[in-house]
Amino acid sequence: MADVAGVQGVGDSISPARRLAGLMQRSGHHFDVGARYLLGAAALFWAALELAAEPLAQMGFAYRITHGLGQGGAIAFSVMAFASLGLSRMHRTIAQRPEGLVASGVSQTCLQKARDIVARQDDASADLVALGDKHILFSDCGHAFVMYGRRGRTWIVLFDPVGPKTLWPALVMKMVRKAKAAGCRVAFYQVSPAFLPTAADAGLRLFKLGDQAVVDLPEFDLKGGDWLKLRRSINRAERDGLEFSVLPPADVAAVMDELALVSDTWLAHHNAAEKGFSLGTFQRAYVVSHPVAIIRIEGRIVAFANILMTETRGSAFIDLMRHVPGVHRGAMDLLFVRIIQHLQAEGFQQLNLGMAPLSGLSARNCAPLWHHLGRFMFEHGERLYNFKGVQAFKAKFHPEWQPRYLAVADKRQAPAAMLDIALLIGGGVRGLLRR
Numbered sequence: 001m002a003d004v005a006g007v008q009g010v011g012d013s014i015s016p017a018r019r020l021a022g023l024m025q026r027s028g029h030h031f032d033v034g035a036r037y038l039l040g041a042a043a044l045f046w047a048a049l050e051l052a053a054e055p056l057a058q059m060g061f062a063y064r065i066t067h068g069l070g071q072g073g074a075i076a077f078s079v080m081a082f083a084s085l086g087l088s089r090m091h092r093t094i095a096q097r098p099e100g101l102v103a104s105g106v107s108q109t110c111l112q113k114a115r116d117i118v119a120r121q122d123d124a125s126a127d128l129v130a131l132g133d134k135h136i137l138f139s140d141c142g143h144a145f146v147m148y149g150r151r152g153r154t155w156i157v158l159f160d161p162v163g164p165k166t167l168w169p170a171l172v173m174k175m176v177r178k179a180k181a182a183g184c185r186v187a188f189y190q191v192s193p194a195f196l197p198t199a200a201d202a203g204l205r206l207f208k209l210g211d212q213a214v215v216d217l218p219e220f221d222l223k224g225g226d227w228l229k230l231r232r233s234i235n236r237a238e239r240d241g242l243e244f245s246v247l248p249p250a251d252v253a254a255v256m257d258e259l260a261l262v263s264d265t266w267l268a269h270h271n272a273a274e275k276g277f278s279l280g281t282f283q284r285a286y287v288v289s290h291p292v293a294i295i296r297i298e299g300r301i302v303a304f305a306n307i308l309m310t311e312t313r314g315s316a317f318i319d320l321m322r323h324v325p326g327v328h329r330g331a332m333d334l335l336f337v338r339i340i341q342h343l344q345a346e347g348f349q350q351l352n353l354g355m356a357p358l359s360g361l362s363a364r365n366c367a368p369l370w371h372h373l374g375r376f377m378f379e380h381g382e383r384l385y386n387f388k389g390v391q392a393f394k395a396k397f398h399p400e401w402q403p404r405y406l407a408v409a410d411k412r413q414a415p416a417a418m419l420d421i422a423l424l425i426g427g428g429v430r431g432l433l434r435r
Contacts (some may be wrong), residue, residue, distance in 0.1 A: 123315025
């Protein structure tokens with residue numbers, strides 16, 4: 001553990017923040033560990049947050065906090081992160097907060113209204129609203145909305161506003177005023193470059209979180225030497241008896257018990273609890289409302305992924321993914337390639353593979369401290385999370401890398417907002433430590 005952040009144990013007398021700074025200096029990074037450190041250190045906590053939110057991490061490719069370090073190491077990392085953020089007062093209040101998301105109380109009428117808006121636009125990931133675990137705020141005309149969760153004093157908006165872009169500025173200001181009236185702050189999580197003009201008009205500060213991998217479906221082609229390794233992987237998987245198919249929503253109910261068994265086995269194997277907010281959970285009503293791609297071996301389902309879509313066929317989004325332990329090493333390659341080819345044949349334009357956390361951060365000397373610390377974690381934090389492995393897996397499919405940001409009203413709000421986002425997605429302190 002010492003080579004990660006200099007943490008020998010929970011009772012170590014040396015400040016974890018100073019240990020991290022010492023490691024960074026030994027690695028050639030020289031930063032002022034002062035007030036500005038608080039802002040940049042939020043990138044460390046964002047790493048813990050995205051472990052909970054990143055689908056490929058949940059599939060076992062990368063998530064290592066408790067698996068790789070053990071319970072003591074996980075606790076030590078948490079102590080290091082809290083100390084590094086300098087948020088001891090906030091730490092003391094965590095125990096007083098209720099675990100998880102406040103019940104949204106969204107009516108089925110409002111939920112269906114939001115899903116109708118989602119269907120008429122291109123961003124399929126917006127259909128995470130179907131989980132029903134988020135509050136919804138509509139524009140005054142009712143043609144756009146934002147979905148958000150509450151944790152502590154932070155109201156966390158997920159993704160860009162959904163609906164016509166001309167409605168975004170007024171809707172964002174409506175959200176900001178609503179939170180302020182309640183004595184809370186707003187954080188816009190995983191917003192895209194399209195949100196930047198609205199953020200500027202609203203006086204929001206932006207912090208890069210990483211890059212999202214988006215496959216251009218009309219251009220996808222497995223021909224050529226660049227794809228040889230991937231072709232061999234999927235050909236071997238099919239020779240060994242793996243079979244791929246996509247079930248339309250009408251056929252999902254018939255295999256729901258099999259899907260539930262795969263999901264329960266996956267959760268038990270990883271000692272993991274369901275997350276939420278920015279990632280789908282295994283709710284039967286949610287799973288049955290989308291197409292599901294499955295991998296079978298000898299007729300038995302061993303892996304699956306649900307696919308979020310919109311009526312425009314502008315994009316699709318791979319959300320909930322689960323597989324049984326010890327599945328064929330080529331199963332994931334087969335699953336992804338065949339999903340891409342299926343969507344391609346159906347006339348979709350893009351496939352969203354989700355985030356590569358902390359990727360694409362600037363290495364220039366003049367870059368903000370947030371970038372330097374985030375890049376340090378990307379380059380040297382493999383004991384905590386296989387950042388490079390997640391990026392490399394998605395890079396197999398030659399995606400376009402699109403930046404994603406956190407937007408807050410004041411840069412001093414970023415560390416507290418990141419902490420609340422991590423706790424919201426993880427289901428509280430226990431959930432965060434349990435993966």
